[in-house]
Each structure stands twice: as structure tokens, then as C-alpha cells.
Amino acid sequence: MSELAERLRQRGWRLTAQRRVVAEVLAGEHVHLTAEAVHVAAQAVLPEISMATVYNTLNELVNMGEVLEISAGNGPKRYDPNTAIAHQHLLCTRCGTLRDVAPKGEAGLTVPPDQQHGFQVVGVDIMFRGLCPACAGT
Amino acid sequence: MSELAERLRQRGWRLTAQRRVVAEVLAGEHVHLTAEAVHVAAQAVLPEISMATVYNTLNELVNMGEVLEISAGNGPKRYDPNTAIAHQHLLCTRCGTLRDVAPKGEAGLTVPPDQQHGFQVVGVDIMFRGLCPACAGT
DNA sequence: GTATATGCAAAGCATTTGCATTAAA
DNA sequence: TTTAATGCAAATGCTTTGCATATAC
Numbered sequence: 442m443s444e445l446a447e448r449l450r451q452r453g454w455r456l457t458a459q460r461r462v463v464a465e466v467l468a469g470e471h472v473h474l475t476a477e478a479v480h481v482a483a484q485a486v487l488p489e490i491s492m493a494t495v496y497n498t499l500n501e502l503v504n505m506g507e508v509l510e511i512s513a514g515n516g517p518k519r520y521d522p523n524t525a526i527a528h529q530h531l532l533c534t535r536c537g538t539l540r541d542v543a544p545k546g547e548a549g550l551t552v553p554p555d556q557q558h559g560f561q562v563v564g565v566d567i568m569f570r571g572l573c574p575a576c577a578g579t
Numbered sequence: 580m581s582e583l584a585e586r587l588r589q590r591g592w593r594l595t596a597q598r599r600v601v602a603e604v605l606a607g608e609h610v611h612l613t614a615e616a617v618h619v620a621a622q623a624v625l626p627e628i629s630m631a632t633v634y635n636t637l638n639e640l641v642n643m644g645e646v647l648e649i650s651a652g653n654g655p656k657r658y659d660p661n662t663a664i665a666h667q668h669l670l671c672t673r674c675g676t677l678r679d680v681a682p683k684g685e686a687g688l689t690v691p692p693d694q695q696h697g698f699q700v701v702g703v704d705i706m707f708r709g710l711c712p713a714c715a716g717t
Numbered sequence: 718g719t720a721t722a723t724g725c726a727a728a729g730c731a732t733t734t735g736c737a738t739t740a741a742a
Numbered sequence: 743t744t745t746a747a748t749g750c751a752a753a754t755g756c757t758t759t760g761c762a763t764a765t766a767c
Binding site: 455457459460489490491492493494497498 | 745746747748749750751
């Protein structure tokens, strides 16, 4: 069983077949899936799982802080199970593919105090835009 | 007349009252508006302007590279007319307010070559998340 | 005069919600 | 046994589109 599902069960998360499958589909991915892709992958294991349950479960995982929800330009949101290690993203602006990259040069990236405009800053998201190998053509 | 509208007319953009008003509403904002907010502001000047025309015009400006479209978490997209000067954004995760901040510490923010996964990287978007003064409470 | 933009209303996609049924604890 | 999750289908929010009319050039 996935380590994630087990950990959440111990926190009192009611562990159903659907939730287990969603957690397993997400786990360990470094290319991040849409809700629809999660649904398709989950259905391969549990054919009766519904889209509503996929969305419900993804939102719970996001609210529990176990998964990151990423709105990348157009198209549907993508879900990133890698919350433990700080990282950045690489987005294909054509097909929407989203994957992780390890941080480099992020140190020192802050909002100058005189520009916070009264905001209480909590974090920063960094997204590199470009074309994936498939979309770049050559 | 707005400098933006004038510039685009010279590039062959057919200049209608609606387009002029949308360009004027956007110009010079450093707090970025949603399509709906643009519609409301535009209607104050030109009551008959439709939502469809606002969307059409915003998309044209985005395609012409004159405006940036920003999908920030939930809620509608926001439109940023400041394409000339590189900058970062400050997002209120509660109410969606989005505003500019000047870069600091961005130098050296690149994807390590061994992690490009074949991507052709074009640019990077940096978004600080937090709470705006109104949403932070105090 | 001709090509293009507009407004309207309907369609589209991603996501959420209400409710009766089913299953976990 | 009790409380919460599921599946369905309908509703929602944002955005786009088709088409007849109006307007810039």
C-alpha cells in the first residue's frame, strides 16, 4: 500500500478503495497529472470510480497539504504530490505538460520590504515556460 | 488617446470605440483586473460594450504580446498590461488580488542544463503568494 | 463598398454540489 | 450502528463561438 495512504489513514482519513487508488496513481509522479488523467489511470484499477470522487479526493489531499494544485496557463489544473521537497516547475505552454525541476538560484528570492504593499508573504512559486521535446518538433 | 491603442492602430489594428476603452481601462494599472472588472470599468464609459467583446479584445491584446494573461490559482484570469518591464507578482490567495513587484534576486534563476528534460526554456514566471492587507485582517 | 468587429444568446469545458445509496469504522 | 464517502446528474463559473447587424477603413 502506498505510504501516503497509510500515513493519512493514521491521521483518521477514512480509507476507501477509491481514495487508495487516487493516492497510488499520484504517488511518485514527477510529471503531474490532470484530474481527468488521474480518473483514467484510476479507472484502469477501479472501473467504477467517478470523476466527482476523483475531484473530491484531490481536493482533500490538497487541503491536507499532501498534494499541490497547480493552475498552469490554460487548460485544467494539475496535481503535484511532491510537497516534501521544495522545487520548481517546467511547463510546456503548448501541451500543458508539467514537470519538476530541482531548485537552483532561488536563494535570495524575496519581496523587497518596501514593495510588499502590506501583504503578508507566505511563499513563492516559480514556473519555467517553454516547449517540451514533443512540442518543440525537432 | 492611450498610447497603446495608438500604437496598435499603426500596426493595422482596427480601432473601435470598444477596443479603445478596453485598452484605456487596462493601461497603467499595477493591480491587475479580471475580464469582469474590465467589463464593468469599460461599461462606465461605453454602456453597451459586451462581455464577448471584452474577452475578444483581451485575447487579441494577449496574442499581440501587449498584455499578459495570468491564471492565479482559483478564480478568473487576470490581465497585466505591463509587458515592457520584467517583473514579478504578488497574489492574495484569499481574494485573488494580483499586483506587480519589481524583481530582486532573480538573476541566476535558470534551469540546470541537466534538468531541462529536453525542454526549450523560454522564460520564467515568479509569483509570491500571501494575504493582502484587507484579507490579512489587521 | 468591403472586410472586420460587435452584441446576443447558446454552447463548451472544468469543476462543484445535492441527494439517495453504499461502505468504513 | 453510526458516520462519512460514493456515484449520479444537475448546477455553476468562466470563457468561447455562431451568426446577423453595425462600423472602420
